[in-house]
Amino acid sequence: MNINYLAATMVLALTGAFLPVINRLFRISGIQGALISSIGYVVSLFLVLISDKGKHVLEVFYTTDPVSILLGALILIASWMVMLVIYWITEKDKFVNELISALMISTAGALLLISANNFVSLAIAMELMTMPTYLMVLFAFDDKSFEAGVKYFFNGALAVGFMLFGISLLYGMTGSFEFSALVKNLFIDPLVALAAVFIFAGFGFKITAFPFHFWGPDVYDGTCPGVAALLTGISKSAAFIGLMRVVYEAIPVIAGHFTLILAIIAALTMTVGNLLALAQRRVSRILAYSSVAHAGYTLVAFAALSVPLSVTGIIYHSVAYVFMKTAAFLCFAVFLFVWGARTMDDYKGLGRREPLLAALFLIFLLSLAGVPPMAGFISKVFVFTAAVDAGMTWLALVGLLNSAFSVAYYIWIAKQMYLEEPTLEKPINDSPNKNWILLPLAVMAILLIVFGIWVNPVVDASAVYAAKVGF
Amino acid sequence: MVLLSMILLPVLVAPFAWIGEKVNRDIPKYLSLAVGVFLAFCTAYLIAKYPGNGFAFHEFYQIYPPFDFNLHLAADGISLVLLGIVAFLAITVTLSSWHVERPGAYFFLILIFLGPMVGVFVSLNLLWFFIFWEFTLVPMFFHIGIWGAENRIYAAMKFFIYTHLASVFLLLGIIVLYLSTHTFEFEKLLNIHLDPSVAKLVWILMFIGFAVKMPVVPFHTWLPDAHVQAPSPISVFLAGLLLKMGAYGLLRWEIFLFPQTSKFFAPLMAFIAVLTIFYAGFRALAEDHIKRMVAYSSINHMGFVLLGLSALTAAGISAAVYEMVGHALVISLLFMIAGYIHHKTHTWYISELGGLMKKIPGLMTMFVIGVLAAVGLPGTAGFVGELSVMLAAFDYYGWVMVIVPLASALGAGFFMWMLQRAVFGPLREEFKNLKSLTELPLIENIPLALYIGAFILVGVIPAVVFNLYNPVVNAFSQLFQ
Numbered sequence A: 001m002n003i004n005y006l007a008a009t010m011v012l013a014l015t016g017a018f019l020p021v022i023n024r025l026f027r028i029s030g031i032q033g034a035l036i037s038s039i040g041y042v043v044s045l046f047l048v049l050i051s052d053k054g055k056h057v058l059e060v061f062y063t064t065d066p067v068s069i070l071l072g073a074l075i076l077i078a079s080w081m082v083m084l085v086i087y088w089i090t091e092k093d094k095f096v097n098e099l100i101s102a103l104m105i106s107t108a109g110a111l112l113l114i115s116a117n118n119f120v121s122l123a124i125a126m127e128l129m130t131m132p133t134y135l136m137v138l139f140a141f142d143d144k145s146f147e148a149g150v151k152y153f154f155n156g157a158l159a160v161g162f163m164l165f166g167i168s169l170l171y172g173m174t175g176s177f178e179f180s181a182l183v184k185n186l187f188i189d190p191l192v193a194l195a196a197v198f199i200f201a202g203f204g205f206k207i208t209a210f211p212f213h214f215w216g217p218d219v220y221d222g223t224c225p226g227v228a229a230l231l232t233g234i235s236k237s238a239a240f241i242g243l244m245r246v247v248y249e250a251i252p253v254i255a256g257h258f259t260l261i262l263a264i265i266a267a268l269t270m271t272v273g274n275l276l277a278l279a280q281r282r283v284s285r286i287l288a289y290s291s292v293a294h295a296g297y298t299l300v301a302f303a304a305l306s307v308p309l310s311v312t313g314i315i316y317h318s319v320a321y322v323f324m325k326t327a328a329f330l331c332f333a334v335f336l337f338v339w340g341a342r343t344m345d346d347y348k349g350l351g352r353r354e355p356l357l358a359a360l361f362l363i364f365l366l367s368l369a370g371v372p373p374m375a376g377f378i379s380k381v382f383v384f385t386a387a388v389d390a391g392m393t394w395l396a397l398v399g400l401l402n403s404a405f406s407v408a409y410y411i412w413i414a415k416q417m418y419l420e421e422p423t424l425e426k427p428i429n430d431s432p433n434k435n436w437i438l439l440p441l442a443v444m445a446i447l448l449i450v451f452g453i454w455v456n457p458v459v460d461a462s463a464v465y466a467a468k469v470g471f
Numbered sequence B: 001m002v003l004l005s006m007i008l009l010p011v012l013v014a015p016f017a018w019i020g021e022k023v024n025r026d027i028p029k030y031l032s033l034a035v036g037v038f039l040a041f042c043t044a045y046l047i048a049k050y051p052g053n054g055f056a057f058h059e060f061y062q063i064y065p066p067f068d069f070n071l072h073l074a075a076d077g078i079s080l081v082l083l084g085i086v087a088f089l090a091i092t093v094t095l096s097s098w099h100v101e102r103p104g105a106y107f108f109l110i111l112i113f114l115g116p117m118v119g120v121f122v123s124l125n126l127l128w129f130f131i132f133w134e135f136t137l138v139p140m141f142f143h144i145g146i147w148g149a150e151n152r153i154y155a156a157m158k159f160f161i162y163t164h165l166a167s168v169f170l171l172l173g174i175i176v177l178y179l180s181t182h183t184f185e186f187e188k189l190l191n192i193h194l195d196p197s198v199a200k201l202v203w204i205l206m207f208i209g210f211a212v213k214m215p216v217v218p219f220h221t222w223l224p225d226a227h228v229q230a231p232s233p234i235s236v237f238l239a240g241l242l243l244k245m246g247a248y249g250l251l252r253w254e255i256f257l258f259p260q261t262s263k264f265f266a267p268l269m270a271f272i273a274v275l276t277i278f279y280a281g282f283r284a285l286a287e288d289h290i291k292r293m294v295a296y297s298s299i300n301h302m303g304f305v306l307l308g309l310s311a312l313t314a315a316g317i318s319a320a321v322y323e324m325v326g327h328a329l330v331i332s333l334l335f336m337i338a339g340y341i342h343h344k345t346h347t348w349y350i351s352e353l354g355g356l357m358k359k360i361p362g363l364m365t366m367f368v369i370g371v372l373a374a375v376g377l378p379g380t381a382g383f384v385g386e387l388s389v390m391l392a393a394f395d396y397y398g399w400v401m402v403i404v405p406l407a408s409a410l411g412a413g414f415f416m417w418m419l420q421r422a423v424f425g426p427l428r429e430e431f432k433n434l435k436s437l438t439e440l441p442l443i444e445n446i447p448l449a450l451y452i453g454a455f456i457l458v459g460v461i462p463a464v465v466f467n468l469y470n471p472v473v474n475a476f477s478q479l480f481q
Helices: A003-026 A030-049 A066-089 A096-113 A119-135 A142-176 A179-185 A190-207 A215-222 A224-252 A252-278 A283-303 A309-340 A355-369 A375-389 A393-418 A432-452 A456-468 B002-023 B027-049 B079-094 B104-122 B126-135 B136-147 B152-181 B185-192 B196-213 B221-229 B234-256 B261-286 B288-312 B314-345 B359-377 B381-423 B442-460 B463-480
Strands: B056-064 B067-074
Touching: A003 A030, A003 A066, A003 A096, A003 B136, A030 A066, A066 A096, A066 A224, A066 A309, A066 A432, A066 A456, A096 A119, A096 A224, A096 B056, A096 B314, A119 A142, A142 A190, A142 A215, A179 A224, A190 A224, A190 A252, A190 A283, A190 A393, A190 B079, A215 A224, A215 A283, A215 B104, A215 B261, A224 A252, A224 A283, A224 A309, A224 B104, A252 A283, A252 A393, A252 B288, A283 A375, A283 A393, A283 B152, A283 B185, A309 A375, A309 A432, A309 A456, A355 A393, A355 A432, A355 B002, A375 A432, A375 B126, A393 B136, A393 B152, A456 B056, B002 B056, B002 B067, B027 B079, B027 B104, B027 B234, B056 B261, B067 B079, B067 B104, B067 B126, B079 B104, B079 B234, B079 B288, B079 B314, B079 B463, B104 B126, B104 B136, B104 B234, B104 B261, B126 B136, B126 B152, B136 B152, B136 B221, B136 B234, B152 B185, B152 B221, B185 B381, B196 B234, B221 B234, B221 B288, B234 B288, B234 B314, B261 B288, B261 B381, B261 B463, B288 B314, B288 B381, B314 B359, B314 B442, B314 B463, B359 B381, B381 B442, B442 B463
Parallel strands: none
Antiparallel strands: B056 B067
């Protein structure tokens, strides 16, 4: 691991850790808190961006390659925007600094997770990313958040249990935790397959893959939408990359035998996510099920793991996903805060009430739907190209049809916002500095369009990674 | 830089239309008109500079060469004809929308529609073609959904979901094609010999995408709803540009690219075309809703376009491109006037109209001219288009095509019957004192006069259009030998 990258995670985690202390001592206001955390984010972002230079430490546990630099930077930007929106929508809450503290520590965990190349560090990073979010989900937004918190905690504990069991099986057979050692020593054996299944199940909970997806929508719906943005966007994206490292670096021997199962899981995940999303009335649940469906699209790329394009597909989809999903939930959060809009009926006519915010929301929705020129389109092109390349044209067709049907509910929200007459008369929280909050969202929209056309950074990073794992 | 500026300028000007509305309500429409004139000048410049054959004005913007994901723009005769339609309709639609409500958002959407529209016709990179192609849906969705008639939301949703679903097949076709050739570039694809079975798969997948857009029976059901509910100027865009995208895509990316596979599927295309011509003709005959009738006659004409393309000869393709031009001009006029009739009489139904000629002779004279052109009166674009398509089809398929002139007679039938009921005859009682039943103001007459002038011009001197793209078509038709 590059020393700068390590410093970046340290800076972020320490800023987060000291934020409540500073608040205790000096009673900072929301804006001051946002400024202090922003400094942490900027320094950390700078350190991540220069982490292709400098000394290397802890090479056994973490690696710093173009993928971790790219995703690390993007996760930091997304998390930064989440921080700004959370400060803005919960200004009056006295525990907001603690919430941000947990957010920053969790983001530090995500940064470590995307660079872990050892099962020990992987488990630690995963826990570092998850533990603060248990706290955040419980952050009493209303009664439902208790249910969500408990559900999230037990599911998370189960996931870690599965994963640790799988890891211990692998250790028992090979005596090693390191990916680079495992890839040499592993052999095809039922026990190894079992271990792979357990590890995948652990990740399956995190990315809400089909049989493990039940907790997702309840939690995303039950908690504060700012936290949901972190869980669905950032944590999930980091988990995609973590899973990618496991699959390509540690257990490629056995993963190759799972392609059909992965393909079936991918097809089921997309279909279930999209069908259930169509049936929802609450916008947060639509976004939550659409995030299940997007886990399915990423799994399509995993199922195509025999071709190098699948790496590009996974990385590109994680890149697009971290922005569009996070930002979509943040838009929802702002609508919820300002207008109290939860259901589809509440969204009627909001395009006329909030033209700019609705336009940004529309960009994120269209990106999720896969309409060019947003990054969501080009990432789907890569994912499905990988599937066709790997000889799974049927899976690509299922995915594309899914993507076409998913347009129905994304465009339904657009229809409610722009084509219907308004139902909500007055905003419940009318903040004078409302336009400021559009800035972080606009940044994410612009990045989404830039990454939708300028494919070079992501594709170059994935090409380096593909070469590293032996394609 | 000319082609890129034709794509980028409308998109970059668009936000100013939105902001400008707050300053002055007139700013958006003048911006849109200015962009239309800009496009017209650029097209005129390109036509003047065009060497006469092959692709010209190459512009290459490198993005990611390993995947061939580069913005490669160029125009040939066929593109130039369609660019001419884009520029012409941009001006006329802006003039027709002169008094629209909420002009800021309206012209914002028109402008962000025009840029990608130009892109579709000049992109030589298949993936970029698809990006432009797909993006045009978004502004159209809002145009139909916000400014449309009573049932607009249903029509907008159906339009978006239906055509997006079709695009998915197109995208899958593009992916399969890319994986078998590793390029998106038109000129590289032209020289690659594809395995026949792969070519057939790609052909079918892409054909579904294009056929829905054209549209042909049985993929046409989105069109009557979208056209009827859309405001008339937007119907003009739908009929004049969006449908042309389908026909152009079929020509450029299927027929030119896979001549042998197209030859294999030619009877299928011809069958679908004849089916479309007859089905749409009979539906139009049965239709009482005047705009819906025009919509079906539009499908009927697109059937002729497909028939011309299916002949796979220089004559057939030339005729099809000519018919595209004629269709854009004639059907646009009819849509506008059908909209005005509803605006003035507050009814859509032919059975509730009658004797309009006595009250608004100016508008109705233009309507009659338009109908005669649609029927195929010599001296108008409709005549040259239909005749040349039929000749090409006879030439290629022989006597089977003797049924096609019957469809032409069918077209004459439903149009004349409609004229007799709605326009001529005694004036209905309730229209005698109707205040709204007056002639149009000058600004709204200009586009109508432009359409009529244009289709008479290309009808009397078809060479204006033919000469532009004939060498291109001739060059490509060598591939079918």
